[in-house]
Amino acid sequence: MDQQQTPFLDSLNKAKNAREYSFHMPGHKFIAGVNTPITDFMGEAAFEADLNEISPGVDYLHAPKGALVEAQRLAAEAVGADRSFFLINGSTVGNQASMLAAVRDGQTVIVPRSAHRSVYGGLILSGANPVYVPPVYHPQVEFPLAVPLGTVRELLVSHPNAAAVQITSPNYYGYLSDVRGLATLAHEHNIPLLVDEAHGAHLPFHPDLPASGVQVGADLVVQSSHKTVGALTQSALLHLSGTRIAAAQLEQILSLIQSSSPSALLMASLDAARQQMATHGRELLTRTIQRAAHAREAIRNISGLWCYGDELVGAYGIFAHDPTKLVIRVVDTGMNGHIFAEHLAHEHNVYGEFVDPKHIICSITIADDEQRVDYLLNALKSVAARGKYKIDSSTSAGLTPPNLPQMIINPRQANFAPSKSMPLAQAVGEICAEQIMPYPPGIPLLLPGERIDADMLDYLHYVKAQGVSIVGPEDTTLEYVRVIDKQT
Ligand SMILES: Cc1ncc(COP(=O)(O)O)c(C=O)c1O
Numbered sequence: 459m460d461q462q463q464t465p466f467l468d469s470l471n472k473a474k475n476a477r478e479y480s481f482h483m484p485g486h487k488f489i490a491g492v493n494t495p496i497t498d499f500m501g502e503a504a505f506e507a508d509l510n511e512i513s514p515g516v517d518y519l520h521a522p523k524g525a526l527v528e529a530q531r532l533a534a535e536a537v538g539a540d541r542s543f544f545l546i547n548g549s550t551v552g553n554q555a556s557m558l559a560a561v562r563d564g565q566t567v568i569v570p571r572s573a574h575r576s577v578y579g580g581l582i583l584s585g586a587n588p589v590y591v592p593p594v595y596h597p598q599v600e601f602p603l604a605v606p607l608g609t610v611r612e613l614l615v616s617h618p619n620a621a622a623v624q625i626t627s628p629n630y631y632g633y634l635s636d637v638r639g640l641a642t643l644a645h646e647h648n649i650p651l652l653v654d655e656a657h658g659a660h661l662p663f664h665p666d667l668p669a670s671g672v673q674v675g676a677d678l679v680v681q682s683s684h685k686t687v688g689a690l691t692q693s694a695l696l697h698l699s700g701t702r703i704a705a706a707q708l709e710q711i712l713s714l715i716q717s718s719s720p721s722a723l724l725m726a727s728l729d730a731a732r733q734q735m736a737t738h739g740r741e742l743l744t745r746t747i748q749r750a751a752h753a754r755e756a757i758r759n760i761s762g763l764w765c766y767g768d769e770l771v772g773a774y775g776i777f778a779h780d781p782t783k784l785v786i787r788v789v790d791t792g793m794n795g796h797i798f799a800e801h802l803a804h805e806h807n808v809y810g811e812f813v814d815p816k817h818i819i820c821s822i823t824i825a826d827d828e829q830r831v832d833y834l835l836n837a838l839k840s841v842a843a844r845g846k847y848k849i850d851s852s853t854s855a856g857l858t859p860p861n862l863p864q865m866i867i868n869p870r871q872a873n874f875a876p877s878k879s880m881p882l883a884q885a886v887g888e889i890c891a892e893q894i895m896p897y898p899p900g901i902p903l904l905l906p907g908e909r910i911d912a913d914m915l916d917y918l919h920y921v922k923a924q925g926v927s928i929v930g931p932e933d934t935t936l937e938y939v940r941v942i943d944k945q946t
Pocket residue numbers: 547548549550551553574576626629630654656657682692694
């Protein structure tokens with residue numbers, strides 16, 4: 459196929475210039491109905507191009523017949539998938555659709571405990587029973603960076619009826635699991651591997667980057683094209699390979715859970731981003747990788763800072779590192795990640811992608827030229843120079859989290875079960891009805907449907923005493939907890 463083509467974008471251009479007399483949605487009728495504050499803010503062009511399938515020549519995502527068939531074919535060919543689907547609700551909807559396509563109500567699926575909440579959403583929608591891969595905290599980074607192959611192998615032995623394995627790779631930190639090994643393992647058990655590759659839309663386009671799941675045998679791969687390549691926010695791709703997942707069923711699921719009025723702007727941006735990466739990705743990414751390598755080296759030479767890379771590969775399940783992610787250890791400056799990030803923001807207008815107590819993660823993309831990378835380096839140097847080096851940098855002394863709690867009812871059952879609030883101190887033996895997640899590290903201690911036991915209660919008291927923020931529950935002070943109301 460000719461990857462220079464942008465069939466959907468071209469069709470919009472034609473339709474836009476046709477200037478029909480529209481007596482249909484959108485109500486703004488391509489500009490006349492738009493309020494000026496919004497056009498003052500973003501111009502008129504986006505409204506003029508905000509077409510839908512009623513306009514002549516514009517294809518429809520949920521029943522594509524022309525330009526969108528072509529555009530999605532080009533997207534599949536560009537990464538080597540059998541089929542690719544445009545998503546207009548991010549990787550969030552991709553993860554939900556993957557789960558719905560791979561597992562049915564009551565079936566078992568192997569999922570990392572550190573999965574994105576959209577995966578949990580997929581569990582609620584599908585009614586599947588999750589078996590969680592326990593988080594293995596990396597001793598230096600203090601976050602689970604990968605899904606160890608050996609652990610999944612053991613879980614498949616203890617849960618031979620598992621219907622799918624789902625993983626996230628790469629994660630926010632740019633670390634990848636052994637996706638090829640996991641795909642082989644899943645296929646030995648005749649089940650699909652679903653990969654949340656939200657942070658890896660650029661991976662297929664350069665041989666020096668770790669392989670994308672699409673290239674190493676995963677059945678479904680979800681990529682947020684808005685995160686690491688040049689598409690609009692909310693646009694993403696779902697790639698299908700092989701026959702373990704039925705394409706027709708996947709299409710139906712996507713129609714069910716995505717808007718029936720898909721944004722042409724999002725889809726056109728997917729078309730254009732694919733063209734850019736397929737035709738110029740290699741040269742653009744060569745520069746990106748070089749700039750990130752230069753930045754990594756320079757950061758390592760700034761007093762008090764360190765930048766992780768592939769030296770962590772080979773342990774704790776880590777198979778590869780995406781060099782475009784700068785995992786910057788800042789805590790040895792005497793400032794934790796959040797304080798360091800505040801200085802970066804207020805003094806230099808620099809914002810990273812993710813912050814944890816010890817690190818700031820910066821994503822270098824094809825958009826970052828030398829000047830932007832130098833600006834980042836100068837900002838890092840200037841903030842690091844404020845710190846008092848080598849003060850005590852330990853933040854996690856104390857109890858380790860208890861084993862994963864027992865799941866009594868599955869996420870879907872818990873989502874619909876009646877619940878009540880009660881004092882946490884009296885909640886041993888109760889089934890939790892809400893998510894309780896200390897942040898950091900942002901991995902749930904309890905999920906709806908799981909038993910609160912005495913060890914967990916002790917640990918929750920400990921976390922509370924440490925002043926760690928709690929995300930998820932109604933009462934974030936944890937005086938009270940919402941539990942399943944067994945009376946109703
Ligand atoms: C690992 C992971 N998966 C999925 C998502 C959801 O992606 P999107 O924002 O494109 O819906 C995110 C978003 O941050 C993520 O980090």
